[in-house]
Amino acid sequence: MVNNRFLDVIKILLEHDDYITINAISKRLQVSNKTIRNDLKQVEEWLKENDLTLVKKTGVGVTILGKQDAKVHVMHLMQQKNAQSIDYSPQFRKIYIGMRLILCPQNCRIYELANELYVSRATIHKDLLALAPMLETYKITLHRKNNNGLSVEGKERNYRAMLLELMNHDNGYQKFTAMIKDPDFPCTGDFVFPALDYIDDEIKEFLQVLKHSENSYLHTLLCPSLFQVLLHLFICFIRVREGHYVSLSDPFIEELKSKPFYEETKKLIQALEEYYHISFSETEIRYLQVFLISLQSSSDTAKDEQEEARELSDLLIAEWEKHLNYSFHEDTELKSALYAHLCPAITRFRHGISIENPLMYEIKTLYKNTFSIAKASAHILTERYQAPISDEEIGYFALHLAMALERAKKPLRTVLICHDSSSATKLLKRKLMTQFPELDIVAVQSYLTVHDFPFHEIDLILSTMELNLDNDIPFIVINPLLYDCDIAHLKTIITSYFQKKNDPLLKAVQQKQAR
Structure with a gap:
């Protein structure tokens, strides 16, 4: 079983471009510094396996160093591990409660939610406060009863829109998409979405019905759009099955008659009607048509x-x-x-x-x-x-x-100062250009000629020896042989200067200050 805190520590480190103290991490996760230090031992080993390095500096903090593509790869791995972990985080509880409020045929009770989520009733009250902005966004009103009963009131299409957002953020969504991609997905009889009373076998059956409908429209969709169409259809299916229907105005339905994707929608609905022996109204078909229109090219x-x-x-x-x-x-x-x-x-x-x-x-x-x-x-x-x-x-x-x-990023206009032979200088320049695409070496100077060089529009100076130059341009002394350890050290510094030069917000602030 994956430790959620382990994933949280990595997430916090990846969110920070610079060092962060252990104390700051422990406060954010509400655990002791000792606990975080123990977690970092595991984190360090796991990062090594994924081509990243955990760097610790006494009095400064910790950070993750490595290539950007390695960091992106780790993010994807973390998402997969999150799907395998037991999650009772505030975000999970918010999703669970939101879905239960909409799907519950009768009033939800606070003590039932507390028992289901292994938290106190006070925590459920806090979770409801956190859910309030989303309910307001979808114009859904939460009613609280004296006996701790909870119910919601709103339009059916708003319920469905909120369900779509909640299910997109639920950990079960990854399993849902995996079932779409793999027709031989091994089912275990577990609930895919914890707040929804449908096990994986039932959802897989639903997906197979649509896949076997031989609807050519589904084959035209890219994966993200296909996932959304099938999830939207699933939400419509469970709501209609439970007797909840959308309403659309007559003028809007009339307008939709001149829009595309009606026949494609109708074929998808017919497959569900024939297999499950349920009936979708013309309004439901038009409602689904709107969703297909929203994905058109x-x-x-x-x-x-x-x-x-x-x-x-x-x-x-x-x-x-x-x-x-x-x-x-x-x-x-x-x-x-x-x-x-x-x-x-x-x-x-x-x-x-x-x-x-x-x-x-x-x-x-x-x-x-x-x-x-x-x-x-x-x-x-x-x-x-x-x-x-x-x-x-x-x-x-x-x-x-x-x-x-x-596309707009520009390399660091760099001057290289070298006091070695011509061949050594050429070798050093070639190494720098190969290892650091962020550099544009616009000139090579010696310590004799550099004082007469015009340094306007220069971003960086690299030199194989210490020099006192009368300007404010960043100056870095480098090893003329440029060993691997030198390259690793220099990479961090150059990346920092490159990001600063191409940071749009920083440039905007600097331009305002210069006025």
Whole structure:
């Protein structure tokens, strides 16, 4: 069984680019320093197996060093291990309680939730407070009864939208997607989603019914979209089976008659109706049609929505330029990618449809600043559609912005000062250029000529000897032979300077201060 705290320690370390003290980790996890020190022994061994190094500095703290792709690989491994671990964290309890409130045919009772989650009633009350913003987002009202009974009130489509978001974040979602990918998935009779009374055999049966329906539409979907369509269908299935139905206005149903994907939706529904002997109303079919429309490609989008997507793309990019004080005018790739994402997203915004983003952990860990900028710009969409925009959707915007910033990154303009022979200097320069793609060595100088060199627009000076130069440019003394240990040490320093040069928020702050 995986120790959740072990995973939490690694997660905290990966979230910090710099050193963090053991005391800070212990306070965050509410355990002793000694416990964290013991955990770090296991963490260190596990990181070694995954090409990462745990570095400890007395009086400074601990950090993880290694290549970015190794860190991303570790994040994926942690997600897999999380699915195997027993989880009674506040996030798990929030998901569990939210699902139980919607799915419970009668009132939920606080003492029952406390017993099911192995916590006190006071903790359940705190969890309900944590759940309140989500309920408000979906316009669902929580009613508390004097006898500790809990019930919710809202529109059925809002219940389903909230269920979709909760199930996307439940650990059971990984098992759900594994069952889709593997037709021979070994079932154990366990509940996939702990708050839902469906075991893995039943969910696998449901998925097989749809897969064997020979619906060509499913084969056109990429994996993330396929997962969402099947999960959405599953939610609709269990709600209809329990007698809960959505309602849509007559004008909106009439509007949908001119939209695509009706026949594809109807075929999926017919497969469920024939196998389970249940009936879906025309309104239910139209409701599912809207979800399929929300996943369509930009080429299938109506012309008016294409124009709207172009307008929104321009507005978002302008907002990002204002935050970063940087122009994306020449980045046609950003405009094209953002437009392609917004075309189907407009339907999601209008109808409050959630979308899964499997990269959320990586985005919030590796692109924290970019995500904060994307989130700050979401008011453009919120104000237009009078609905909140989910973090998953914002995460996709953050990815588009992050990719644009990656394309805009510039190497460190570097001067190399070397007092050795010409051949030794050439060898050193070649080593530096091979090992450090972050460097652009624009000039090689000797200690005799360097004092006359114009250092404007230079970011870094590397020298094989100590020198006193009259400027504020970072100056690093390097070994002319550049051994492996020198390269490892230098990598950390150069990466730090490279990130600072290309940090959009830092540059924006510096430009403001310079005014």
